[in-house]
Amino acid sequence: MKKSVYKSAMSQLRTSDDFKEATYQKLMLELEKTSHNPTNQKEPIKMEKSKKKLTGWTVGIAAAAILAVGVISVNQNQNSPASTPTNQGQTAEATTKPPIMGKVAVNIDGVISEVSADGKSFKVGDLWVEVTDKTQLGSSEPTAAAPSQELLNKEFKVGDIVSGYTSQDVSTGKVTADVIYNLIAPEKEDAGKPATTGKMAVNIDGFISEVSADGKSFKVNDVWVTVTPDTIMGITEPTAGEQSDELLQKEFKVGNAVSGFTTDDLSSGKVNATRIYNNFAPQK
Amino acid sequence: MYNSYELNESVRRALDLYSQSMIKIAFAYLKNIADAEEVTQEVFLTYLQKRPVFENSEHEKAWLIRTTINKSKNMLKTGWFKSRNPVPEDLSYLPKEENDVLQAVLSLDKKYRIPIHLHYYEGYSIQEIAVIMQAKAATVGTWLARGRALLKDKIGGLENEEICL
Numbered sequence: 001m002k003k004s005v006y007k008s009a010m011s012q013l014r015t016s017d018d019f020k021e022a023t024y025q026k027l028m029l030e031l032e033k034t035s036h037n038p039t040n041q042k043e044p045i046k047m048e049k050s051k052k053k054l055t056g057w058t059v060g061i062a063a064a065a066i067l068a069v070g071v072i073s074v075n076q077n078q079n080s081p082a083s084t085p086t087n088q089g090q091t092a093e094a095t096t097k098p099p100i101m102g103k104v105a106v107n108i109d110g111v112i113s114e115v116s117a118d119g120k121s122f123k124v125g126d127l128w129v130e131v132t133d134k135t136q137l138g139s140s141e142p143t144a145a146a147p148s149q150e151l152l153n154k155e156f157k158v159g160d161i162v163s164g165y166t167s168q169d170v171s172t173g174k175v176t177a178d179v180i181y182n183l184i185a186p187e188k189e190d191a192g193k194p195a196t197t198g199k200m201a202v203n204i205d206g207f208i209s210e211v212s213a214d215g216k217s218f219k220v221n222d223v224w225v226t227v228t229p230d231t232i233m234g235i236t237e238p239t240a241g242e243q244s245d246e247l248l249q250k251e252f253k254v255g256n257a258v259s260g261f262t263t264d265d266l267s268s269g270k271v272n273a274t275r276i277y278n279n280f281a282p283q284k
Numbered sequence: 285m286y287n288s289y290e291l292n293e294s295v296r297r298a299l300d301l302y303s304q305s306m307i308k309i310a311f312a313y314l315k316n317i318a319d320a321e322e323v324t325q326e327v328f329l330t331y332l333q334k335r336p337v338f339e340n341s342e343h344e345k346a347w348l349i350r351t352t353i354n355k356s357k358n359m360l361k362t363g364w365f366k367s368r369n370p371v372p373e374d375l376s377y378l379p380k381e382e383n384d385v386l387q388a389v390l391s392l393d394k395k396y397r398i399p400i401h402l403h404y405y406e407g408y409s410i411q412e413i414a415v416i417m418q419a420k421a422a423t424v425g426t427w428l429a430r431g432r433a434l435l436k437d438k439i440g441g442l443e444n445e446e447i448c449l
Contacts, residue, residue: 031332211374212372
């Protein structure tokens with residue numbers, strides 16, 4: 001009985017050398033993501049649902065309790081002749097005052113609308129912010145951007161964008177900044193704006209290791225490059241010299257040095273060439 | 285922690301044991317190694333997300349193969365797969381006989397080449413293929429017979445000779 005030729009062919013099929021390792025890494029990354037984001041899992045979603053129900057019940061019971069307390073206190077006030085407006089006021093004050101448990105920090109974030117004459121205070125929204133020697137300039141976080149020169153020089157100007165925070169009471173309308181993270185001068189109209197859209201081009205550069213049967217595709221550095229009718233051949237820049245047939249051969253052969261670029265995604269392993277500059281046999 | 289460790293181990297083991305089989309079956313479907321590897325990765329991702337429980341290793345392998353077939357079918361249906369110009373897989377490095385047989389099998393309709401692959405490469409019986417492909421055993425038998433007949437036309441063989449794959 002002859003051995004299975006098909007099985008032998010399939011067994012000899014070349015696959016990526018690092019397939020297992022790459023897949024394992026990818027899977028572990030995915031596992032890490034899932035463990036960091038437990039809402040993707042089924043059980044936590046169930047928990048969320050039950051939490052919502054529980055919250056609903058809690059809110060309902062709390063509302064009923066407040067109503068009941070309100071009704072009782074109104075009745076007590078009506079029935080008690082000893083209650084005076086002063087007492088009522090104190091009670092109201094005591095009940096409306098939030099418990100003081102810590103220091104609240106309020107963000108200072110916005111565009112400076114006014115700057116004081118001495119340049120040490122500025123107005124953001126309706127809040128006057130004073131910068132003193134105690135104000136920390138810049139962020140101490142290791143990944144934070146370096147403070148701007150304007151901030152380091154404490155040059156506060158109308159129109160600048162400022163960010164920071166204060167732990168003082170903002171209701172007074174004037175606070176001292178604890179930290180100013182950054183101060184950014186507005187972009188000038190004539191300044192060139194960075195491009196918001198664009199296409200990335202990747203170089204195709206190397207030696208052809210394989211060529212497809214139809215001769216229209218070739219493999220360079222593990223990437224299959226297909227030359228389509230849209231592919232621009234040669235260098236068409238006005239200052240470029242005349243392209244010789246030797247440097248841009250029409251036929252792609254194994255061992256030829258090829259250069260060009262593509263705007264396709266390389267990760268697929270197959271791209272269409274946007275331009276081919278050269279295709280030549282290296283000198284022996 | 286233990287579950288996560290156990291999962292890592294089972295994925296690692298499945299990768300070692302079955303990834304090549306899965307790539308080959310996806311290749312038999314898609315005729316392209318890069319796509320086959322992508323599909324195989326997706327299958328392992330599904331394995332990780334669904335965490336299926338298996339009765340034994342054969343059950344696990346059958347599930348992985350079934351999922352690979354389904355994902356390959358899905359990939360064939362996608363717009364980008366249909367619209368692109370496929371680069372034929374270069375199999376010139378294979379010996380001539382192997383290359384000819386593989387090209388002949390790949391040229392068959394997928395309903396014939398998948399049972400042929402499962403039978404001749406994986407060594408599954410008609411009944412086992414029927415379970416994996418969720419088809420009747422008689423149907424699988426017909427697919428195999430027709431596939432073999434078509435291959436006989438393509439790669440030849442003697443009148444009474446069973447086609448040798």
